[in-house]
Amino acid sequence: MKRYIPRTVAFLSIVVLAFALAGCGSKHETAKKIPADLPAAQVRVQTVENKSRAITEEVVGTVRAKLRATMEAKLSGRIEKMPVVLGQRVQKGQLIARLDAAEIAARLEQAEASLHQAELDWKRTSALFAQQSATRAEYDSAQSHQRVAQGAVDEAKAMMDYVEIAAPFDGVVAKKWADVGDLAAPGKPLVDIEDPSALQMEADVPEAIVSHIQRDSRLGIRVDSADSELTGVVSEMAPAADPNSRTFRVKLDLPPTAGLRPGQFARLVVPIGEADAIRVAAAAVIQRGQMELVFVIANGHAQLRIVKTGSRVGGEIELVSGLNSGEQIVTDGASALVDGQPVIVKP
Numbered sequence: 001m002k003r004y005i006p007r008t009v010a011f012l013s014i015v016v017l018a019f020a021l022a023g024c025g026s027k028h029e030t031a032k033k034i035p036a037d038l039p040a041a042q043v044r045v046q047t048v049e050n051k052s053r054a055i056t057e058e059v060v061g062t063v064r065a066k067l068r069a070t071m072e073a074k075l076s077g078r079i080e081k082m083p084v085v086l087g088q089r090v091q092k093g094q095l096i097a098r099l100d101a102a103e104i105a106a107r108l109e110q111a112e113a114s115l116h117q118a119e120l121d122w123k124r125t126s127a128l129f130a131q132q133s134a135t136r137a138e139y140d141s142a143q144s145h146q147r148v149a150q151g152a153v154d155e156a157k158a159m160m161d162y163v164e165i166a167a168p169f170d171g172v173v174a175k176k177w178a179d180v181g182d183l184a185a186p187g188k189p190l191v192d193i194e195d196p197s198a199l200q201m202e203a204d205v206p207e208a209i210v211s212h213i214q215r216d217s218r219l220g221i222r223v224d225s226a227d228s229e230l231t232g233v234v235s236e237m238a239p240a241a242d243p244n245s246r247t248f249r250v251k252l253d254l255p256p257t258a259g260l261r262p263g264q265f266a267r268l269v270v271p272i273g274e275a276d277a278i279r280v281a282a283a284a285v286i287q288r289g290q291m292e293l294v295f296v297i298a299n300g301h302a303q304l305r306i307v308k309t310g311s312r313v314g315g316e317i318e319l320v321s322g323l324n325s326g327e328q329i330v331t332d333g334a335s336a337l338v339d340g341q342p343v344i345v346k347p
Contacts, residue, residue: 040342044332045297048278048323053313055273056220061203063223063264065194066253067169071096073184074162075104082180084191090167097178097190101163108156115149122146171195174262194262199254201232203268204247212272213237213250220269221252225259229269278323279316284331285309294323295330295337297345302330304339 077099084096125142128134175192184190201221205213213219215237221230232252241248252268254260285307286293292309295302307322323329330337337343 038338038341040344041302041333041337042344042346043295043302043330043334043337044346045328046281046284046331048280048319048325048327048329050276050325051279052274052276053279053318054271055275057209057270057272058222059203059205059209059268059270061201061266061268063199063254063260063262063266064202065171065174065196065262066198066200067171067195068174068262069168069193070189071165071167071191071193072187072189073097073099073165074186075099075159076183076185077101077103077163079178079180079182079184079190082176082178082190084173084176086173086176088173090171090173090193092167092169094167095164096167096193097165097184099163099165099184101160104156104159104163108153108160111149111152111156115146115153118142118146118149165190167193169193169195196262197256199257199260199262200235201252201254201266201268203250203252203266204242204245205250205268205270207241207246207248209270209272210237210248210250212270219252219271221254222267222269223257223260223264225261225264226257230254230257230260232268277310278319278325279313280319280323280329281331282312282315282317284329284334285317285319286334294319295334295339296323297328297330297343300342302337302339302341302343305329 079097080100081098082096084090084094090096122142122145125134125139129136129139171193172195173191174194177189177191178184213234215234217234218231219234221232223230232254234250235253236249236251238249250268280294284294286295292307294305294307296305297303305322308320310318310320312318330343332346
């Protein structure tokens, strides 16, 4: 007589057998992942310790020329000549633009003619007054007309001086707002001139951190074109906040730096405090996909440890979690190690 085995018991037996086989396979694969005969690797290590670092806030800003000017005409007129181009270097007193001066020249000629006639009348009246043939009122009137005519000539000559616009200092033409044939008028810009030899950074600092900035203090500045962080000196600080943005305008003088130009984007690094953090050599951290790993030395073997990194400070990187102070990590040769591999520490 055949013994009956329920289907449920049979199914459970198959499942248990499958898990047993899977467990055997997993152990076999694990054994293959960490061979027992790994050779000892020579490495250099670093003892992890807490280090003090400055807590900073970055404020975006712009590099600008310390000396810059927007040239405008003092009178209206058609631009007759503009012998400068964008990016051209100009010297102090060099001609920037000349306006059409036909009307002003005619006014000057008319004023000079009136002055000539007034001087003749005044001389004639003076002679008659000396001979008592002219009254004091006639003498005073002739003298007054002569002075008025002289003033008209001086005014016309001053306007003739405004016909030519000259550079106020040595610099570079940074922008052209007009060209030959355009109408110039007071308040209408013609060209912008900047002196690139002296640069500064301008930044609008939020009111929450402006108290950490003092006049003449030295702060770090990061510019993409510069190989290293620059140091600027605070030269100007706005005494009141902008009512719209609630920020304070701060200006810092920059040292002469190759490749630094007006208009470039910059970041002002403002220290706001200090904190202790674990920092290790950047070469000790291995990037594998999305994971950041280090090898910790324990009992003469390298053990893989997942860590979380923070900011980079020079050649070091901050570790937010994963390590404790006093542990030793591999700094040289970490990329070639295997988890559990024996190591020999180089002196």
